[in-house]
Amino acid sequence: MPSEVAEPPLKGAALIKDEVTRLPDRPGVYRMMGEDGEVLYVGKARSLKKRVIQYAQGRFHTNRIAHMVDATRSMEFVTTRTETDALLLEINLIKQLKPRFNVLLRDDKSFPEIVIRREHPAAQLRKHRGAHTIKGDYFGPFASANAVNKTLNTLQKAFLLRSCSDSVYESRTRPCMLHQIKRCAAPCTGLVSLEDYAGLVEQAEAFLRGKSRAVVAGLAEQMTAAAEEMEFERAARLRDRIRALASVAQEQQINPETVDEADVFALFAEGGQACVQVFFFRAGQNWGNRAYFPRVDKSDEDADIMGAFLGQFYDDKPIPKLILANVEPAERDLLADAFCLKGGRKVEIAKPLRGEKRQLVDHALTNAREALGRKMSESSAQAKLLTGVCEAFGLEGPPERIEVYDNSHIMGTNAVGGMIVAGPEGFQKSQYRKFNIRGADITPGDDFGMMKEVLRRRFGRLVKEEEEGADAIRPDLVLIDGGMGQVGVVMEIMADLGVDDIPVVGVAKGPDRDAGLERFYIPGKPYFMLEPKSPVLYYLQRLRDEAHRFAIGTHRTRRAIDLKRNPLDEIEGVGPGRKRALLQAFGSARGVSRAGVEDLAKVEGVSQALAERIYGFFRKG
Structure with missing residues (x-):
């Protein structure tokens, strides 16, 4: 059958x-x-x-x-x-x-905000990013750290609110420098009563909620009264605060009269690429703007792009009561209903045709057109550079992913390896990786040994992911900071792991370590140099310098953590209470290390057995 x-x-x-x-x-x-x-x-x-x-x-x-x-x-x-x-x-x-055929919002980072933290009798003014876990009043979003820092600077000048941490506040015995340069009222030392300070806090909150005219009018009345009473110093201080608030309007390019709270979106698409420019208006002030470049296709309609962008943009952000756009998004009413459901209040999505709102949208569109033009120009220049790299190193094609490696340490301590990634869109910082060197058999300062460990871990993981059928990403080019010795070590690791088909190039500084005289090493070939002042040489120098910067930054962070670490934390039986008692008794961890068993045992909470353990810990070598 x-x-x-x-x-x-x-x-x-x-x-x-x-x-x-x-x-x-x-x-x-x-x-x-x-x-x-x-x-x-x-x-x-x-x-x-x-x-x-x-x-x-x-x-x-x-x-x-x-x-x-x-x-x-x-x-x-x-x-x-x-x-x-x-x-x-x-x-x-x-x-x-992140499906391949959907319009996709990229670079979706959270926005900074300002929070007036009210968990302390003297409220603190500070920058905030992330979930609203702190008790207080939040104001934002601001388009960038620069925008929020400018506003914080203005608020400090105008309302003299503290920005220090609670621990610094409690430890102050005299006013800090911020008080001396007229940025803080110094509630920490009682130069202003908590009741008067609370009044300053309320003024700042009113300003951030859009009542700037009322706040300025109130300060002007106080200034006039102080001048009439011959209190000229106080009048001058109030005058400076009014000037600080007036500077907000002068520094911002556009401040609408008829729009209190709105986000303004403008889409400009050309050649299969798109830019969406977003402006934030809160409290009648321009709180900055940011350009986005969503992943789109030439066949996508503008309405579909705008609808998809708005939906993804507000997935994890507060939604204003008014959204203005130069393109009416697809299924506008449905989108507005979803935003109402999500935000818990009425949300209007509009394409203005005239008046000040139309001017805001046109201003955003001009910025979107210019931003896309700059990006397309940069992409063209980047493509030329990658083509130049391809020709210089004899690659099969322009590299889509370049990985650059460097190590950093001081006399072998706190050794770390850094990997940066670059490609057609520039540095891909989300792909950067750090490697804490942990090999026990590596001699301190052994750069070859450190490079071996970094490359074995990186490409060992790649091989494992490929064997498991995971979405592994191979580099098209690996750049190593070093000469033929480092390249030889790397090729041993790559051959051992079976990935020696990935191109590897060493970049070594020339005689006297002069930039511009770099030597390039490719396995099996004599070293060569590129034409001085060539764009490709400058580009490769930038890649090497970025890897060096990243490795050093990672090393410094690790070293700072180690410096803060107290050896008493490593002793079994010494918790926070006993640690505090030991430090109070002997002044420092070094003082504890020099103490005898009898002296240690006299400390409250330290038994004879624990005293012997502490004594032995510092003398185990």
């Missing part, structure tokens, strides 16, 4: 058509997966059945969608209560899974 032949698994449009037969006519989210479970696309629908069947009909608007359907090998579905719930779930999944 002939054996049955198994039918080949369904794929592409046939698979989708089969899935449709089991789908409900309900809202939900669908995922299209390719080979090895790769998520190709995440979408939402008011009706899963009606939306998904469109992919099986073979009538596509773009080749990109056709390619996505052909690559589909499986699908997953989640039904939701409403289409709004489906939209929120879709946004979350796109940010989490």
Whole structure:
């Protein structure tokens, strides 16, 4: 009897058509997966059945969608209560899974804020980033650290609020430098009563909530009264505070009269690339702007890009009551409903046609157009540099990923290795890695041994990930800080791990370590030099210097941690209480190390056995 032949698994449009037969006519989210479970696309629908069947009909608007359907090998579905719930779930999944065929927001960092921390009788003014875990009033977002620092500077001048930590506040016996330069009222030493200081805090809060005119008017009345009472020093101080607040309007490029709280978005797309410029307006003030470059396709419509961008942008950020955009986002009303549900208040999304709001959008669009032009120019220059690297080192093509390695230590202590990554979009700082050197058999100061450990760990992990079928990333070029000796060591490790097909180049400084006379070492070839002042040479110098900077910074951080570490922490039985008692009795850890057993045993909480253990700990060598 002939054996049955198994039918080949369904794929592409046939698979989708089969899935449709089991789908409900309900809202939900669908995922299209390719080979090895790769998520190709995440979408939402008011009706899963009606939306998904469109992919099986073979009538596509773009080749990109056709390619996505052909690559589909499986699908997953989640039904939701409403289409709004489906939209929120879709946004979350796109940010989490980063599907290849979705518009994707990149560089989605959190924004800094200002917090007036009220956990202390004298409220503290400080910069904050992250979750709202501190008790106090939060104001933001600010587009950048520079924008928030400028505002903090103004607030310190105008309202004299403290920025020091509680421990510094409690330890002060006289005013610090900030008081002397008129940036703090010095509540720590009683130069201002807590009641009067609380009044300053309320003024600052009112200013940050948009009541700047009332605050300035109040200060002006106080200044006039002080002048009439012949208190000219006090009047001068109030005048300086008013000037500080006035400087906010002078420094900012644009301060709207009719917009109190809004985020302004402008999209400019060209040549398959896009820029979205975002301006933040709070309390009637411009709190900065930032440019984003989402991953898009030439076939994407502007409305679809703006809708996808807004959804992902506000997935983890506070939503203002007004969102202005130069392009009306796709499914605007649905998006607004989702934002209302998420923010707990009414949110309006509008494309202004006239007036001051239109001017704000046009201003943002000008910035978006200029930012995309700069990025495209930089990308072109970067592409030329990578082509030059390819030609200089005889690579198969311009490298997409360059890894650069360097070590840092002082006499072998706190040794660390650093890896930086660069490519067509410049330095990829999220890919940087540090390696704490932990090999017990490495002689202090052995650069070869440290490089061996770093490369073995990095590429050993690569090999393991490839064996497990994980999404491993291979570099197209490895740059080592050193000459033929370091390159030889690296090639031994690469050959041992079976990855010696990855190009390796050593970069060594020339005679007298002069920049510009670098020698380049490629295995099996004599060293060579590049033309002085050539752009490719400058680029390679920048890569080496960035790796050196990163390695030294990592080393300093580790050394600082070690300097703060107290040897008493390593002794069993010495907790915080006994440690405090020992330090009070002998002044320092060095004083404890010199003490005899009898003296140690006299300290409160230290038994005879513990005294002998402490004594022995410091004399174990």
